[in-house]
Amino acid sequence: MQKADHKKDNQLLDSNNVNSSTFKQSKLYFIQYILLGCWFGLLLTKAEVISWFRIQEMFRLQSFHMYGIIGSAVIVGMISVWTIKKLNIKTFNGEAVVIPRKEFNKGQIYGGLLFGAGWAITGACPGPLYVLIGSGASIIFITLLSAIAGTWFYGLIRSKLPH
Amino acid sequence: MIELLKQPWPWYVSGPLIGLMVPILFLAGNKAFGISSSLRHICAASVPLKISFFQYEWKQEAWNLFFALGMCIGGFLAMHYLANPIEVHPSLKNELLRYGITDYSGLVPVQLFNWHSLWTVRSFTMMIGGGFLIGFGTRYAGGCTSGHSITGLSTLQYPSLIATICFMIGGFIMVNLFLPFILSL
Incomplete structure (x- = not known):
């Protein structure tokens, strides 16, 4: 059962990468994603999403800022995805856009609660960890290492956890 | 510009x-x-x-x-x-003052997150403990704010809605029930 799960998981991962040919267009591929990441890191900093104080305000209901950001991001994302589907817009390589489906399991509840707690303590989700390190908060490298350890520990005890 | x-x-x-x-x-x-x-x-x-x-x-x-x-x-x-510079809400400033946090200049509060205090109970819990929860929780949940809350909700997937609601519940519980204790360590 568990084995089948892993297999499904890995298939899911594979299916995210429909066009494995892009991997071979090495240099352009690297540069494209470094640039996109760069833009996103800059955007998160200017949006103050990576500020510990903003996250505290969110969970204390002291400011609308984070709710406005997440809300408007989701609305724009929804409209974009709807448009892509409706007009059958293809990727730049001419492929059909594949939207991976997420299956429900109890992990979304337990894991969600745990991640929420970690987000609240550190004021960061995985993305902001990278951005904060770049912005000069070198100590966050320790938090990133610990997050990697957390992911690794999940992989280790995965079969014993309720899903 | x-x-x-x-x-x-x-x-x-x-x-x-x-x-x-x-x-x-x-x-x-x-x-x-x-x-x-x-x-x-x-x-x-x-x-x-x-x-x-x-x-x-x-x-x-x-x-x-x-x-x-x-x-x-x-x-x-x-x-x-x-x-x-980042403006911090006055009532948050008041609350943080109780725990000796008075420096709002950084993106992270330098008095909590710095190399010097890494081995104090408070900072260790927040930096190492918090980081561990991020890594463990996101993988257990199958995604984070970007994967579930932004992409998942944009593509209308209900598991992502459940995950997002749980992120928020987990955060609210941590900030309002446990964090005051951790901050006073």
């Missing part, structure tokens, strides 16, 4: 721009926007140790790691060329 960019970007500008990452990544190479998977790829690349969860072709997903590297560079550029 630069002066304008140096201002804080309000939520109604930055939020939609963040939302646009979803179609950009779909159209650029059929990638579902999500960051926390990069932590899994790092595990798979460095210490897989025959754990089946880390036995896969992580190199095929390497875009995620380049994206993460780009985010580091973006953070550097934003702080060095476009930084703006």
